[in-house]
Amino acid sequence: MGDMKDESSVANAIETIxxxxxxxxxxxxxxxxxxxxxxxRQGEFIAIMGPSGCGKxxxxxxxxxxxxxxxxSILIDGIDISKLSDSERTTVRRKKISYVFQRxxxxxxxTARGNIELAKKIHGNGAPNSNGIAPIFEMLGLGxxxxxxxSELSGGEQQRVAIARAVINRPSIILADEPTGSLDSRNSHTVLRMLRDLNEKLGQTIVMITHDSEAASTxxxxIEMKDGRILTPTARYSYEPEFERLY
Ligand SMILES: Nc1ncnc2c1ncn2[C@@H]1O[C@H](COP(=O)(O)OP(=O)(O)O)[C@@H](O)[C@H]1O
Ligand SMILES: [Mg+2]
Structure with a gap:
């Protein structure tokens, strides 16, 4: 009984069935x-990879x-959003989810500040989240x-502003679709470092799609997808010890 309770109290940010x-x-x-x-799980940073058209x-x-x-079904913080009406689903989405796009x-x-403040004004729910702002501004590194x-910022700087905007209201989950897809490798690095900082320092849950294995290693x-499914994570490597034993 106690064990079951422990298991159910492990917080999942996302569960699909x-x-x-x-x-x-x-x-x-x-x-x-x-x-x-x-x-x-809450506080995880996962990367999803897979060929174009596989459903990412x-x-x-x-x-x-x-x-x-x-x-x-899709459970977000334990709420089954697949059973909600369109308007109920929108409410959950606004409260819990933020997006970062390739563009x-x-x-x-x-301005950079104006973009972030607008998000705060539209979706912000006031004081409880305010203490999250300072470290986010610090991570931006915009000088x-x-x-x-x-138009006066580099691609990498623009994407960092977009990430700050996404995280300013402390959503449960950030969903990023190829956030470094339009960036050169130097700007990719700064953007990835910011995502990793948000994950490590603020415990932000992140799901990131990427084509870049270096980005994924952040x-x-x-997770690898193919034909609309997840490949088991160990499938590619699990044969190697066997292989060594055979030869
Ligand atoms: N709105 C849509 N209507 C019809 N087919 C779509 C639509 N969006 C995506 N698809 C199809 O669904 C499959 C998965 O697409 P997508 O999720 O965009 O893959 P990925 O992001 O991995 O490239 C593809 O075959 C694509 O053509
Ligand atoms: Mg895609």
Whole structure:
């Protein structure tokens, strides 16, 4: 009994159970996610890799409540969002989820500071989160550039502002779809360092899609997808000791 209680009290940020997403385009069914089971604990930083078209972005949209799955369940902080109405799902999404995109999607007419403050104003829920702001600004490493507009910042600086904007209201989960996909390697490094700092210092849960194995190595766990499913993490390596014994 005690053991069961301990097990259920382990906090999962995300849990999917037999998750399915089949797009219907005309008369053709496109199965993008097929019977996918994924558990992400609070405070984990996971990277998802896999070939183009294997369903990574679809999975992220499902996790973020932007798409209604055609089968299975998604639990966010224990709430089954697949059973909610559209408006209920939107409420959970606004409160718990933030996105970072490959193209930074900052407001071009606002300064770095303005972009971050706008997010605070729109979605912020006041004082309880305020103490999170100082360390986030510190991690930004923008120097004196808080009053610069996006066009006056490098790609890496813009993406760091976008990440600060995503995290400013302390969402449970940050979903990042190829956040370094538009950056050169130096800027990629600074962006990845910021994500790792948010994860390590503030305990932020992060799910990041990437094509770059170096970027993936920033995460605490790497998951490989193929054909809408997760490959078992040890599959690729588990044969090596056997292989050595054979020869
Ligand atoms: N809105 C959509 N309508 C129909 N098919 C889609 C849609 N979005 C994605 N797909 C299809 O679903 C599959 C997975 O796509 P996606 O999730 O974008 O993969 P990835 O991000 O891994 O490249 C692909 O075959 C893609 O063509
Ligand atoms: Mg994609």
């Amino acid at each position: 037999n998750l399915e997403m089949t797009y219907r385009s005309g008369r053709v069914d496109v199965p993008a996610v097929q019977g996918l089971n994924l558990t992400v 972005s679809t999975l992220l949209h499902l996790l973020g409540g932007l798409l209604q799955p055609t089968g299975g 930074f999607n900052l407001f071009p007419t606002l 004196g550039k808080f009053n610069f507009r996006p 995460a605490s766990r790497v």
